[in-house]
Amino acid sequence: MNTHNGGPGxxxxxxxxxFSRTISYLRLSLTDRCNLRCMYCVTEEEKNGCLGKLxxxxxxxxxxxxxxxxxxxxxxxxxxxxTGGEPLVRRDIMSFIRRLADIGPLDDIRITTNGVLLERxxxxxxxxxxxxxxxxxxxxxxxxxxxxxxxxxxxxxWRGIETALAAGFxxxxxxxxxxxxxxxxxxEDFAGLSRRMPLQVRFIEFMPIGTSSRWNRDTYMATDEIxxxxxxxxxxxxxxxxxxxxxxxxxxxxxxxxxxxxxxSPISHHFCDRCNRLRLTSEGMLRSCLLHDEETxxxxxxxxxxxxxxxxxxxxxxxxxxxxxxxxxxxxxxxxGDCHGRxxxxxx
Ligand code: SAM
Numbered sequence: 001m002n003t004h005n006g007g008p009g010x011x012x013x014x015x016x017x018x019f020s021r022t023i024s025y026l027r028l029s030l031t032d033r034c035n036l037r038c039m040y041c042v043t044e045e046e047k048n049g050c051l052g053k054l055x056x057x058x059x060x061x062x063x064x065x066x067x068x069x070x071x072x073x074x075x076x077x078x079x080x081x082x083t084g085g086e087p088l089v090r091r092d093i094m095s096f097i098r099r100l101a102d103i104g105p106l107d108d109i110r111i112t113t114n115g116v117l118l119e120r121x122x123x124x125x126x127x128x129x130x131x132x133x134x135x136x137x138x139x140x141x142x143x144x145x146x147x148x149x150x151x152x153x154x155x156x157x158w159r160g161i162e163t164a165l166a167a168g169f170x171x172x173x174x175x176x177x178x179x180x181x182x183x184x185x186x187x188e189d190f191a192g193l194s195r196r197m198p199l200q201v202r203f204i205e206f207m208p209i210g211t212s213s214r215w216n217r218d219t220y221m222a223t224d225e226i227x228x229x230x231x232x233x234x235x236x237x238x239x240x241x242x243x244x245x246x247x248x249x250x251x252x253x254x255x256x257x258x259x260x261x262x263x264x265s266p267i268s269h270h271f272c273d274r275c276n277r278l279r280l281t282s283e284g285m286l287r288s289c290l291l292h293d294e295e296t297x298x299x300x301x302x303x304x305x306x307x308x309x310x311x312x313x314x315x316x317x318x319x320x321x322x323x324x325x326x327x328x329x330x331x332x333x334x335x336x337g338d339c340h341g342r343x344x345x346x347x348x
Pocket of ligand 1: 041083084085087112113114135136137175177204205206207208209215343344347348
């Protein structure tokens with residue numbers, strides 16, 4: 001169903017914002033809880049042993065999420081990503097995903113996970129209709145992995161990656177957040193993985209997000225430098241952009257390579273002009289830009305006996321508020337500050 005509400009709306013089949021960007025991709029943070037405590041994600045309270053997590057009734061219920069997705073799909077959303085926190089720690093996740101997959105014509109459901117529970121869930125996810133998985137992996141060294149994530153579970157994650165490949169996920173993408181002085185000495189090892197295994201290994205610029213982020217000018221490394229380093233291993237052959245690549249620029253190392261390399265540059269070559277995303281935080285706030293703290297409260301609407309039209313209008317309001325760009329470089333120059341949202345509740 002198409003809705004016109006002035007300003008942004010649906011044109012033909014497409015949901016467009018004020019800057020003529022088509023909004024087709026909804027990312028759901030299913031929970032702010034996680035079984036890892038990554039150094040760039042964990043808050044000060046969590047570090048001090050106080051959880052600071054949302055209470056169960058603050059999270060959107062599965063019924064609420066399904067309703068929002070159904071309305072969003074009617075409006076033109078065609079791609080969904082489940083993230084968090086760690087989506088696989090939410091109770092009864094599999095039955096939720098099966099119900100999600102029944103929402104026609106939604107045919108593209110993806111998941112971003114730390115991989116800790118993939119060994120158990122990979123086959124079921126594929127069976128339920130999730131075919132694309134992104135797995136976060138910031139080190140290939142067991143001890144360092146434990147330092148970065150706060151948990152000694154590299155072997156489990158690695159088995160999760162192997163299980164995902166065996167289960168038939170295609171593609172399996174590995175996300176490495178590159179942090180100078182923390183893991184940048186592994187760039188070549190990560191790139192080498194793409195020679196040996198059918199993985200898309202993606203190098204993501206470290207973003208200044210979250211109050212406890214370890215981000216600073218020294219830990220940040222821009223894609224140009226990352227590519228120059230990896231380019232020493234061999235020529236980087238650009239691959240034709242596929243619909244599924246999103247903001248990544250995709251290459252493969254010349255010669256025999258089972259996989260590919262992706263470079264994601266939210267800071268140095270931002271992709272705001274073609275951003276097609278809308279996020280729903282774990283407590284039901286619509287966020288139209290990862291790096292802008294403005295949000296639209298959908299949970300209050302959902303819990304006030306709303307109609308589907310009310311949900312539509314709230315989605316349109318969030319889209320109307322989508323900024324032209326995150327302007328992070330200007331903000332950093334002016335204030336040296338970051339964005340204060342928490343990645344776990346927003347969904348990375
Ligand atoms: N638990 C899941 C996982 O680990 O993939 C999903 C949530 S996690 C917040 C999503 C992604 O955001 C991860 O790949 C993580 O590395 C990335 N991320 C978190 N903070 C980041 C930051 N400051 N800069 C860049 N990426 C970040």
